[in-house]
Amino acid sequence: MADVKAGLYYSSEHEWLRADDDAVYLGITDFAQSSLGDIVFVDGEPVGSQLSAGDVAGVIESVKAASDLYAPVSGVVLAINGRLAETPELLNEEPYACWIVKLTLSNPAELDGLMDAKAYAAFCEGL
């Protein structure tokens, strides 16, 4: 059973989102890292990119395939986690400790469309 962490927002694309003042941190869930398998490369859209909810925010490459990372909310890319450039496998080891992309939060109301930990756990259960 995949691990779900309390206190985060979750998308149906198996991403987590941590809201912190006016910024949000975006990562992938334990379910996602487990489905992807060995992760070997991570990249985000360039800093300064203006993203709308649903836009591609980055890419995650596992041994098997390349998968897009989607922005669950609208915002401007503030940073990409540099730790992942050299050690992308951290996403397999500690998916909730490693954010991938940091965004501004253009429209806080968009957070209401995401799941909380309990709802996401139920969502995974139903898959």
Next chain:
Amino acid sequence: MRTPLYERHVALGGRMVDFAGWELPVQYPGGIVAEHMAVRQGVGLFDVSHMGELLVAGPEALPFLGRLLTNNLRRLSAGRAVYAPMCHENGGTVDDLIVYPYEGAYLLVVNAANTDKDFAHISALAAGFRVTVRNVSSAWGQLALQGPGAAALLAALPGGGAIAALPFFGCGLFPFLGITVFSSATGYTGGPGFEFYLPVGDAAGVWDILAEAGATPCGLGARDTLRLEGALPLYGHELADDISPLEAGLSRFVKFENDFLGRAALEKQAENGPPRRLVGLVMEGRAVPRAGYAVLFENRVCGTVTSGGVAPALGRNIALALVEAEGDGPYAVDIRGRAEATRLVPLPFYKG
């Protein structure tokens, strides 16, 4: 379709996917990299029962194979298996296969996705020969035991010593684990190993003993990363109906001795040089090249990645690419709009 090992895969926690109509594990919980390294450093065990098996028999079987396959087949009489492409008249590739001498007939092991196409092609070409062609795929299971530790593991099992002593591409029927198993020193990993062809009903028992003896179960994911490191072609990628074996760098398996289908077209290609050639690229950075990505020379598209991905034993990302015959780089791969630098290397990437 399910192989005779289906229950084993599920019990081991294999992540099942559809592959050419077969339910097979892409990986087990240990992951593709761990499975890959088990084969490079120890022993891995693969269920390859999805492969197609065709039996060609009859008094004219050998001359018929000479009409069908591009390689010379003399080693078959010495009890050795032979790898060979099979071509269309225009030199494009129908499939690549291994042919084994088997009980006075010939066993052709073909790609799962091509079994029906191959059977039709071979049957049509057989019309002028005194041969029979049978598709026995559903009656046969196939296991592969691969890695530097495979021979020692086999030698410690009842009857395994004789199989372990087979020379590369040697094959035969051996008493093994109380049954008779058609075995060969072949594989698809670019390293040493063995394959076993056995009746569907015997496959699970042999699998259990090999796994119990310490072989790591490996899925399709590792099978693909291993064959890519070994630069072994995968039909649909390096070979296709519109890619000739000469373009794919397989000239050592194309011998202009028999009057095989496609000979004239391939002779012409050999004379003039094939229009494209297969090259090996190692990525300078960490971005991963994938099949279908464009290959660039001086910012101009000059080819396509046929297979790409991670090379766990090398710690780099690699690609096989079909590029224009002229020139020798430096090539870049277009990965999401960025020209990622590569180094041209001799093949195979990994030599076991």
